[in-house]
Amino acid sequence: MELIDQLQTWISQNPTTASIFKYLVWVIAILIAVQVLRRLLKKKLPDSVTRYKSQKGVEIIGYIFIIFLSITYFTGNITDFTITIGLLSAGIAITLQELFLSIAGSLYIFFVKVYKPGDRIEINGIKGDVIDIDSIYTTMMEIGEWVSTDNYSGRIVKLSNAFVFKGPIYNFSQDFPFIWDEFNLPIHYTSDLELTKKIVADIAQKTLSDYVNLSKSHWQNVVSKYYIEDAMVEPTIAITLTDNWIQLNLRYIVDYKKRRVTKHDLQQQIQQAIHATNGIVSLASTTFEVIRMPTTNIKVTSPTQH
Template identity: 25%
Template sequence: MPDFLKEYFLGIADSLQTTLKTPDAYLNKVALTAVVLVIGIALYMLLKKMLARSVKNFTKKIQLHKAAKQTMGTLTIVSVLFIWVQAINVLVLIALLFGMIAVFMVRGLTSNIIGYFVIKYRKYFEIGHRVEINEIIGDVIEINSTSFKLLEVRNGLSSDAHTGRIIKLPNSIIFNESIEMVGVANRFVWHEVKYVVSFDSNWQAAEQIMTEAGASYFEEIVLPELQQTNRRLLNGQSELRPVFSIDTNDAGIVLVLRYLVDYQQGVSAKTTLQRTILPQFIEHPNIEFAIVEVKVFQG
């Protein structure tokens, strides 16, 4: 702390100590403080009743209650300071307080503005890109000088659908948190459809149905999109084709088809594949979905 501030606060401490050593002055200030507190509380209660009678909108009423409470609290604190500390010292304390608040505000504002230039000119992400920050997933819909907004995705939903909620985050968050970005260099991500069939099912037939559906989806939807948006990926075309895998669990045989999809079309792509695969599974005489048995124990 600078020397002038130390001297200033030491002077205030000496003044308060002198007051405490003078019984009459001490008692007078205690009495005045009590009166100020009572008046402050009474005025706040009066304002609260007036707002309850005159304001009908619930949200506006809550906001005005909060503003009244903060205003009366500030005025009461300033009045108490005037009682216990010299007027000039009170003004200096208030100025220091506002100065500290301004420093913190400017510091936060500066970080957000720097974050804005990093996002825009380093092409960190752009409107339409999907980002994940602190388990928050969303598509960027706005970037301004202090913050950016995400249209939330997933958050409890079983697919990559928008929840309808908009999340606002400060630009400075890019300096403090790790960010996963989709759509910056490549719009395509891997998704999967999964089925569990019984152990006595013809899983080879199920595999054929799923792989054929995946191949048709790749040829009709993914390849044309790659040719338009990212021809560079076509060099490794064999690695982009759908991948089938098989596993088992207690319920049955787990069949999984992993496929490439534009991150903004995850729901429609899965629906397309389900509509192709499910009817064939149902019509096949030797493919049955596994049934999970639920045992109820009676005490």
């Protein structure tokens, strides 16, 4: 009882300090409650996507409670919200604008579904797979830089969520988890062109049939959702005549995560099939071919005798 009496006396003598202390206790209690709920959801929810979204939802609700508590605690009335915000924003708008943009960006990402964990995106010149999104940062496993094509570099990149308002966001997997890829095949002019086209078409059809069938249904969803015309998802071959060779361009659709391995598989099978034609089809390369040597007259004279 004596301890309680002393505490009450201290509170009556130091109302401002006591008020701040009680405010901090409430904030800590909310943060602890958020962490407990997050851990509970992590254990109870088996699905990783639902678990992740639920944890982020609890985190956002916790921040909303802290903001509401701060306004009502220090102003005494929720109606003073506009005045309080006006006074505070004058002093801290410039200093904390990046923080505010990041928080606004996280809400925008969460509700508008700009991207989600697991998506492959390119933002602010950085490409990678999204592995986490919190209230301030988007965390990505970087792709590219000093390694070729779509391989991981090994670096984990944290990018401010404010960048969703500052430039384009390229999403490789949203709505349509396929991309178009292509490569050129130089064929010698003496090759059997029809046989070459058949070789390339047959290999492309066999290798890419699963991607073509899966992509058709996804593309129909894209057409129904956006103002976009239908597109060709089957492999196509285009021919270009150059000064040195006949160039075959193979364009095809592929899973966005399997672009590199699929291109390797296609090129390896095509090279083996061309080699099996025993010269009927041959790959061309940049070489110099000497057609005819010009006639050269050489006259040898003996030195003058003195």
